[in-house]
Amino acid sequence: MGGRVARATRTRIAVLGVALGVSVVLPATPAAAHNSLTGSDPRDGARLAAAPKRIELRFLATPAPATTKITVTGPADAPATGGAPTFSGNRVSVPFSPGAAGRYVVGYRVASIDGHAVTGEISFTLTTGTSARPPSAGASAPTTAAPAAPTGSGVSATPAADVVPAADRRWDDGGSGWLWALGAMVVLALLGGGLLLYRRTRPR
Structure with a gap:
């Protein structure tokens, strides 16, 4: 009799243990x-000097690539994703396109086995x-005007080689200046000679 009670007690304990184990496993x-x-790489909260x-x-x-979405935003919510994500097993990576210094947020949305989406x-x-982009090679360099001569300094803004005195210009205009002067001298000589001849031949 005592043996039967002991076996029944042990059976109840075994059944209770199995039920308790099932109740612990099922919620998980x-x-x-x-x-x-x-x-993640970089890890959450990291501070980086190099991007x-x-x-x-x-x-x-x-x-799953079809249900996975990764976003990267920088300061002022500027997009910082440099391309589409790539998948390798349980890893997802996206190219990073850095901008200004500051805090960058990587958001993700993936699907679970039971169909529920997980976000974080x-x-x-x-x-x-990052530094500013250099100017394009086709951009023309700004031209620099030659500095003007200070006012009142006595220095002409025209190069010295181009300055010709007024007297010289008068004789250098095609050689006509000295011809006019010679002609005027001949006319004056003729007039003087004619006047002298007239005085000598007029009746007294």
Whole structure:
């Protein structure tokens, strides 16, 4: 009799243990069906002096490319994603296009096995911004005007080689200046000679 009671008691204890184990395992099943972020590069909250070329997110389950969305925004909500994400197992990486120094936020949206979407974000700080783009090679260089001569300095703004005295210009205009002077002298001589001849031949 005592043996039967002991066996029945042990059976009840075993059944109770199995039921308790099932009750502990079953609530964990839906949680395991949800995807989640397990790590990132850069890590969440990092401060970087040099910008990374890519940003990588690691998930608990393999994300599906069709239902995965990654966004990267910088200061003033400026987009900082340099291209489409690439997938490798449970890792997703996106090219990073840095801008000004400041806080960058990486947002993600992935689907879980049970169909529910999981969203979240990480952030890191870039302490050094990118430099401004250099001007294009086709841009023409600004021209610099020659400085004007100070007023009252006595220096002419016209080059010395181009300055010709007025007296010289008068004789250099095609050689006609000295011809006019010679002609005037001949006319005066003729007039003087004619007047002298007239005085000598007129009756007294």
